[in-house]
Amino acid sequence: MKRSMLSMTWAGMLLLTVTACTHDHEDMPVPAPNNVQLKQDNQLGSILTDVNGKTLYFFSNDANGQSACSGGCATTWPIFYVDALNLPAGLASADFGSITRADGKPQTTYKGWPLYYYAKDSVAGDKKGEAFGSKWFTAKPDYTIMLAYTQLIGNDTKHYTSKYVEGDEVTPYFTDAYGHTLYTFKNDKFNANKYTKSDFSNNGTWPIDTLNTVQGIPSMCNSADFNKINVFGKTQITYRGWPLYYFGPDSLKRGNTKGVSVPTPGTWPVANQNTTPAVP
Secondary structure: HHHHHHHHHHHHHHHHHHHHHHHHHHHOOOOOOOOOOEEEOOEEEEEEEEOOEEEEEEEEHHHHOOOOOOHHHHHHEEOOOOOOHHHHHHHHHHHHHEOOOOOOOOOEEEOOOOOOOOOOOOOOOOOOOOOOOEEEOOOOEEEEEEEEEEEEEEEOEEEEEEOOOOOEEEEEEOOOOOOOOOOOOOEOOEEOOOOOOOOOOOOOOEOOOOOOOOEEEEEEEEEEEEEEEEEEOOEEEEEOEEOOOOOOHHOOOOOOOHHOOOOOOOOEEOOOOOOOOOOO
């Protein structure tokens, strides 16, 4: 009799324990999946994808932070948008934002660049849109140089062509990761900054690009064209021997190209793949 009662007692305790564990398991919240992910690509390194591994892209014409892709373009390059971000380690929420497009739709941005899919990417891992038209690039977290395509507008508010004469033309030029325009100085020599003073008293007007190293660049560019020099104890990035600068009055505003007209058009050209190497 005692043995039967003991068996019933143990059975009851076991049932209570199993029930409690089951309820504990049911009460545990299931973590939301990362709806922007980092994937490792054999050729491009770390790239941004959506929750399903579909590749995300930047558009060079979006240098000012607004989408320049509409109509048929938006059909080929569908917009990416998530309302609430869940991010993995390696991505900072401060780098993400959203815009309201001209068509009224919201679109997620990364470092100020609107994010897109490519319609011809059929499966996770496809990156068929990479370097498409020399204007579409896989979104990556490590870009230090990006390529923009916009109208050059000087500090005098006039429109300039790639020849630095007045006129309308969409010109390619390098920016940093956040779309801030980079310039060269026509009086500089190969790997030699001829502008910056030793006390950096004029650095506010034409700040040097002080990145310690160039990491990600558009895939159509040659990493060997980028280097760095020492300018009075600070590092300055160079392209084909030309030291790279920002323009202070651009106010670190995406897409601003005010420096192209200062003090006269062509004195401070933008840098791009058509830039000829500097001479010693």
